[in-house]
Amino acid sequence: MSETSTSLYEQLGGEAAVDAAVDIFYRKVLSDYRINRFFDKSDMEKQAAKQKAFLTMAFGGPNNYTGTDMRQAHDHMVKKMGLDDSHFDAVMEHLTATLQELNVPENLITQVAAIAESTRTDILGR
Amino acid sequence: MSLKMITLDDQKVVCQNGESVLDALLREHIDIPHACKEGACQSCMARSLNGAPPALAQKGLKDVLQHQNYFLACLCYPQQDMTISITPPADFFTEATVIAKELLNPETLLLTVKTKQQLDYFAGQFVNLKRYDGLVRSYSIANSRIHADKMTFHIRRLAGGHFSQWAHQELNIGDTLSISDPQGLCYYLPNNPTQSMLLIGTGSGLAPLAGIISEALHHGHSGEIHLYHGSREIDGLYWIEEMQQLAQQYPNFHYTACVSRGDAPQGVARGRANDVAMTMLPSLKNWRVYLCGHPDMVADSKRQAYLQGASFQDIYSDAFHVASATLD
Numbered sequence: 001m002s003e004t005s006t007s008l009y010e011q012l013g014g015e016a017a018v019d020a021a022v023d024i025f026y027r028k029v030l031s032d033y034r035i036n037r038f039f040d041k042s043d044m045e046k047q048a049a050k051q052k053a054f055l056t057m058a059f060g061g062p063n064n065y066t067g068t069d070m071r072q073a074h075d076h077m078v079k080k081m082g083l084d085d086s087h088f089d090a091v092m093e094h095l096t097a098t099l100q101e102l103n104v105p106e107n108l109i110t111q112v113a114a115i116a117e118s119t120r121t122d123i124l125g126r
Numbered sequence: 127m128s129l130k131m132i133t134l135d136d137q138k139v140v141c142q143n144g145e146s147v148l149d150a151l152l153r154e155h156i157d158i159p160h161a162c163k164e165g166a167c168q169s170c171m172a173r174s175l176n177g178a179p180p181a182l183a184q185k186g187l188k189d190v191l192q193h194q195n196y197f198l199a200c201l202c203y204p205q206q207d208m209t210i211s212i213t214p215p216a217d218f219f220t221e222a223t224v225i226a227k228e229l230l231n232p233e234t235l236l237l238t239v240k241t242k243q244q245l246d247y248f249a250g251q252f253v254n255l256k257r258y259d260g261l262v263r264s265y266s267i268a269n270s271r272i273h274a275d276k277m278t279f280h281i282r283r284l285a286g287g288h289f290s291q292w293a294h295q296e297l298n299i300g301d302t303l304s305i306s307d308p309q310g311l312c313y314y315l316p317n318n319p320t321q322s323m324l325l326i327g328t329g330s331g332l333a334p335l336a337g338i339i340s341e342a343l344h345h346g347h348s349g350e351i352h353l354y355h356g357s358r359e360i361d362g363l364y365w366i367e368e369m370q371q372l373a374q375q376y377p378n379f380h381y382t383a384c385v386s387r388g389d390a391p392q393g394v395a396r397g398r399a400n401d402v403a404m405t406m407l408p409s410l411k412n413w414r415v416y417l418c419g420h421p422d423m424v425a426d427s428k429r430q431a432y433l434q435g436a437s438f439q440d441i442y443s444d445a446f447h448v449a450s451a452t453l454d
Contacts (some may be wrong), residue, residue: 023437027432027433030432030433031433041425044428044429044432044438045438046167046168048438049166049167049168050167052166052167053161053162053166053167056164056166062164063162064161064163
């Protein structure tokens, strides 16, 4: 394999790829009884927008990710609803399955998973 | 290239070349909600008050929002001076006279008014009705815009509901009340006439849906149109025969009345309207969905419709419609 300067985000297909992934990913998350209670039912469109921002970040795309925001956003779920590693693992599972469904090459899936994994400590407030 | 002037309420900000409206506002310390700055979160949504905003700034917005000149400040690089708003406009009221009152069922009143000024509205939108003493309630417009200066409302009588009790008992033909500008985004646009449509309403939530259906059929909508109207008991339903007749007249219009408690008479489905609809229509990919009624029904249906393939862009419901079934 030759070295390439193309970014991960471009290799994955940019915004169109994120849109396709959100479509599959968010449906998987909402259908999963283990974790769907963490997703607010009252404003699902806002939730979907957040999933898009998250996937854009995980795809190596343009983002304003800050660990502090992520901590704050999930704080009450950790303290009041028992958000823990098992739930984070479930989301990671759906992320990988989504990318597999979209026939994303394994080496790129590994990179996306690594970026998503890097948010674990912030999301779980550690 | 010249600089563009952005006017927001009484403030004016110069937008530099290559600068987004959001960045220009933030540079001047104007407080506008924002987050991702890339068009994903839609929290910096604003509305242009002097014509259509640049098309690129409307990327990803629902068609009705685009139609009303909403745009995302972070994606907006102005082509001309812009006057914008980030808060909802103040209500403007016009006078209307009651011209007919009729009961649709024991608890629901069909109120017809004639407005002094013709209002520009879309079937499915709502207005605020104001009584002489200032008491205000929101009601969906139940007719299509073909009727110009006439508007109809379905007013369900609620125990302890000041406005609805008054409308049922004391409001008479010839009386006047004030009507706000039409509002809301749950309406029909004739931009995709072959798209299949699902409409689910409970109780007086039929009002905006009936207007939307009339509007769609008037525009020659050729896609399938499925209406599910539900109530606990048969008494809470109305216009059953009218809708059945409409279904005979238009082969692409399908109507199912639903009751969630007790026995369902012949021709009426047993179950909650949304459950019946979702069972009968398992795949909603590329469908347009309109929801109106009890807040729980709307939230559940939104989720079900999405999981069965509909995209959020195509699911329409309004905050007020959500409240209309429980509050008067």
